[in-house]
């Protein structure tokens with residue numbers, strides 16, 4: 001059951017597919033397809049290709065280097081990229097901090113940061129969460145004290161995704177303890193090479209090292225790196241949260257994952273028959289496919305409303321919950337598909353650092369159980385699914 | 400069926416729990432995992448000395464003749480402490496297979512096992528057999544000296560370190576014929592045997608074994624010729640109960656850790672545990688654990704007398720239930736821990752991995768549900 005596209009949209013889809021066919025490096029697509037880790041170099045290589053084509057930032061206004069696409073075109077683009085095995089564009093720069101700089105930054109900041117984000121010269125990370133402040137982000141305690149034309153920043157950020165690669169971190173810091181906690185928060189851009197910053201990897205349950213603790217000890221941050229006004233950081237951060245409406249659902253990526261799952265389920269045998277023919281497994285697979293259809297339907301409806309200029313309400317919260325449930329459900333079925341071969345832990349086989357032995361079990365096997373364990377994160381980050389439900393209860397049901 | 404444990408059983412459980420609390424804390428356990436071989440020879444020797452290796456082994460084979468309930472009590476304690484010693488491989492699978500296949504040979508082999516001098520592993524599963532116990536394509540060909548074995552055995556628990564491997568191979572029949580599979584004792588260092596050893600996701604060790612013209616003597620054949628499937632089935636049924644008990648221990652520990660976390664972690668100025676939605680989720684976890692515990696011991700208590708389909712159906716019921724409940728408990732525990740639950744540093748993630756890998760071993764929930772239906 002495919003979405004009916006207008007002739008223009010279909011032509012656009014063909015363009016995107018042709019571009020991907022021509023420009024997406026085969027080695028990167030292969031890694032994505034096999035669930036291998038994508039290195040920093042791979043990400044940057046691909047993002048630079050998108051930059052050159054002018055397609056790196058579909059969510060930006062045209063004057064800053066956006067594409068001018070309709071919401072539907074953006075959706076088509078995301079989906080085709082995912083299906084072709086393009087790595088996802090790291091969101092921290094292009095998707096997260098750039099809209100804030102555009103909306104609340106001054107001209108100097110725009111000129112300084114936006115082109116380097118567009119061209120992937122700078123790698124960004126998001127320094128919001130702290131050990132004591134997760135769901136209750138507004139309680140954050142990393143302190144920034146004004147000293148002449150610098151803020152002196154001290155504290156600890158945590159769970160900072162890919163901070164080990166980052167040139168810059170956008171962060172929320174406390175500049176005042178007066179009033180409501182939200183009112184004393186300021187939005188700062190911090191150069192990761194500043195003295196006093198140290199990044200420590202946190203190993204996750206799947207054995208990977210994608211998150212970090214970032215310690216800040218008397219880090220001097222020029223006042224010119226503050227976005228907007230002091231004490232308004234919370235407002236800017238909320239703008240950012242509301243900005244991304246539908247990409248959080250990751251429909252394209254889940255479709256790609258579903259396709260991969262079906263391929264594996266046709267190959268793997270139980271009782272001499274492909275597991276896709278096992279009624280119980282097939283039923284669960286079908287349920288996820290249907291969930292994905294309904295997810296896509298709500299995404300499309302939201303996109304349509306957006307293109308009509310109608311305000312978007314609580315959809316992002318619904319989409320986040322359902323989207324992550326589907327992602328997790330897919331990783332669960334993927335792990336189950338390989339039966340006992342989920343057990344061997346062979347990280348060398350998917351880390352892509354020059355290991356060229358054959359793994360035990362099927363080639364696609366080693367990445368699957370770690371993927372399942374890693375993906376438990378999806379219902380925790382980006383506003384946990386419980387927090388999303390709190391939002392919905394309040395915002396939609398008025399409870 | 401009795402729901403009360405005897406004094407002896409309580410004592411056993413207590414002494415194991417005390418020992419593990421003292422010598423097998425989470426950090427010690429992690430050091431053991433990371434060390435040579437991934438388990439501890441010193442701990443193993445102590446297990447032997449304390450009589451635990453022989454506890455579930457019959458008296459005539461040098462053991463103490465414990466029941467399946469005793470075994471479950473041990474495993475529950477192991478589950479709470481995330482024990483990574485080769486107990487399942489050597490005792491629950493290895494010793495039990497030898498005992499069921501050939502009592503005479505068992506009297507000769509098992510005393511060294513009980514004394515901690517010999518490690519066993521059961522090499523039965525193959526790359527495409529998944530959970531189907533009759534699907535064996537490793538071949539045993541008779542020659543003048545005995546038998547020549549050729550094939551590939553997949554994900555053999557502690558197959559890397561076993562002194563003696565119990566390998567199933569076809570001496571007759573084909574594909575998934577129940578008849579025609581025979582067990583063979585193969586030295587861990589046999590010529591023609593290649594081991595690909597690896598840690599498993601949950602911190603244990605395993606190996607894939609390639610048998611390429613492995614020559615064994617005539618006396619290597621163990622038990623009735625062609626009759627291995629029924630033996631392995633009985634062994635795996637009991638192992639399902641043992642693993643379920645381990646899972647029950649892991650679930651109880653997971654619930655305790657999560658409850659503690661909900662009490663101590665504050666957000667929005669109060670403990671997480673004050674949010675009713677999280678209270679209910681923690682209660683769900685506890686409830687799953689309670690029911691799983693009850694079913695597990697009920698099943699354990701009938702394992703020593705039940706036979707055939709009755710035994711298998713009971714084993715499948717508990718294994719399916721444990722897989723389902725363990726998944727809920729593990730996933731919820733991570734969720735309720737938030738980011739902390741995702742870290743390798745916290746014990747909760749290790750329990751979660753063990754729970755999920757217990758489901759993967761010897762038939763997952765889907766497999767056992769189907770088997771439960773088929774045997775009904």
Ligand SMILES: Cc1cc2nc3c(=O)[nH]c(=O)nc-3n(C[C@H](O)[C@H](O)[C@H](O)COP(=O)(O)OP(=O)(O)OC[C@H]3O[C@@H](n4cnc5c(N)ncnc54)[C@H](O)[C@@H]3O)c2cc1C
Nearest residue numbers: 126128129134135159160161377381384386734735737738
């Ligand atoms: C892999 C990963 C990557 C991340 N990357 C980043 C990053 O790059 N930058 C960054 O700033 N942060 C990042 N985060 C942090 C993420 O945003 C937080 O983990 C998240 O906000 C939850 O906070 P917490 O971990 O402190 O959990 P807690 O807030 O302590 O929550 C624990 C549990 O309690 C629940 N809970 C909390 N409050 C309530 C309530 N009021 N009602 C009901 N339930 C509640 C939560 O839903 C959760 O289940 C990342 C996290 C992970 C796991």
